[in-house]
Amino acid sequence: MEPAKYRMPLSFRPVTSLKTTTMIDTAAFVTTLGASFLASAVEVVEAFTIVLAVAVVRGLRPALLGTLGGLVVLAAAIAVFGPSLANASLPGLRLAIGVLLLVFGLGWLRKAILRAGGALPLHDEQSAFDKEADALRRSADLDAWAADGVAMIAAFKAVLLEGAEVVFIVLALGARPGLLAPAALGAAAACVLVLTIGAAVHRPLSTIPENTLKFAVGSMLSGFGVFWCCEGLGAPWAGADLALPALVALFLTVGLILASWVRARRREVAA
Amino acid sequence: MSLIRAVLALLAKTFAADLGLTLTALAAVGLSSLALRAHILTPGQAPVAVTLGVLAALTIGVARGAKR
Numbered sequence: 001m002e003p004a005k006y007r008m009p010l011s012f013r014p015v016t017s018l019k020t021t022t023m024i025d026t027a028a029f030v031t032t033l034g035a036s037f038l039a040s041a042v043e044v045v046e047a048f049t050i051v052l053a054v055a056v057v058r059g060l061r062p063a064l065l066g067t068l069g070g071l072v073v074l075a076a077a078i079a080v081f082g083p084s085l086a087n088a089s090l091p092g093l094r095l096a097i098g099v100l101l102l103v104f105g106l107g108w109l110r111k112a113i114l115r116a117g118g119a120l121p122l123h124d125e126q127s128a129f130d131k132e133a134d135a136l137r138r139s140a141d142l143d144a145w146a147a148d149g150v151a152m153i154a155a156f157k158a159v160l161l162e163g164a165e166v167v168f169i170v171l172a173l174g175a176r177p178g179l180l181a182p183a184a185l186g187a188a189a190a191c192v193l194v195l196t197i198g199a200a201v202h203r204p205l206s207t208i209p210e211n212t213l214k215f216a217v218g219s220m221l222s223g224f225g226v227f228w229c230c231e232g233l234g235a236p237w238a239g240a241d242l243a244l245p246a247l248v249a250l251f252l253t254v255g256l257i258l259a260s261w262v263r264a265r266r267r268e269v270a271a
Numbered sequence: 272m273s274l275i276r277a278v279l280a281l282l283a284k285t286f287a288a289d290l291g292l293t294l295t296a297l298a299a300v301g302l303s304s305l306a307l308r309a310h311i312l313t314p315g316q317a318p319v320a321v322t323l324g325v326l327a328a329l330t331i332g333v334a335r336g337a338k339r
Contacts, residue, residue, distance in 0.1 A: 235317030
């Protein structure tokens with residue numbers, strides 16, 4: 001039996017470190033889930049717009065066949081690259097994933113800041129839908145088989161390209177022990193939600209505040225990117241995974257300040 | 272062919288839409304890594320240096336975009 005004077009004070013006993021560990025795990029879980037959900041929602045909305053245009057102009061068959069083809073190729077990509085990225089433990093691999101996430105996230109965040117500040121036009125799902133539908137109607141001069149083929153390829157391309165970004169985000173965010181599940185769960189929830197809303201309203205989801213979502217996602221991916229880069233460099237964060245939400249909040253705050261600066265600058269130039 | 276072109280356009284859009292931003296961010300990470308290896312930065316200071324470097328890269332990228 002341990003003498004009383006050497007006993008660890010209650011606050012330093014393992015139960016406290018278990019609480020801290022749980023808090024850290026929860027922070028990483030929630031941040032990963034949220035980032036994956038929002039990023040996937042943005043991409044699925046864009047893919048849905050094109051698939052809907054195909055379905056409206058050429059019917060459900062080419063839309064579903066193209067979507068299915070895209071999903072099969074994506075599933076194959078996950079099967080090939082997933083296992084090698086999941087639970088990335090090599091510092092070099094962590095650094096590479098961090099750099100990719102950082103470049104990806106900064107690109108989204110910069111564009112969202114410039115759009116919020118009025119320096120770039122907002123992305124318009126209705127106009128993307130109209131453009132795709134017009135292109136498909138022009139192919140109606142071809143015979144029905146060829147026109148369906150063009151429509152199917154359009155749906156396939158949209159699902160593959162937007163889906164590739166979802167796959168990249170899920171694999172990159174989940175490339176850490178225990179985080180693949182929340183990353184996949186977030187993406188799946190986004191797909192179900194967007195497709196359910198899309199099927200119900202049966203028109204482009206142009207009322208979704210896409211730039212606000214991109215702003216949040218850009219901040220999240222940039223935060224994850226910086227976090228992973230430092231871990232890959234062998235410079236661990238104080239507070240471990242609790243640094244993740246703090247980094248996301250930092251990027252969000254700086255982004256909002258920059259957006260208001262861009263707005264003010266445009267007002268000055270216009271005056 | 273159009274699919275390959277679309278994939279290449281996606282990669283270009285994703286990683287090279289603002290080449291300046293990409294290169295500045297990479298420079299921030301690379302310089303911090305070099306400083307860490309040369310013991311100019313401690314492992315405790317490196318995350319702060321990377322974060323500040325990346326935020327500077329973002330600010331420069333936004334300022335350049337706003338001027339266009």
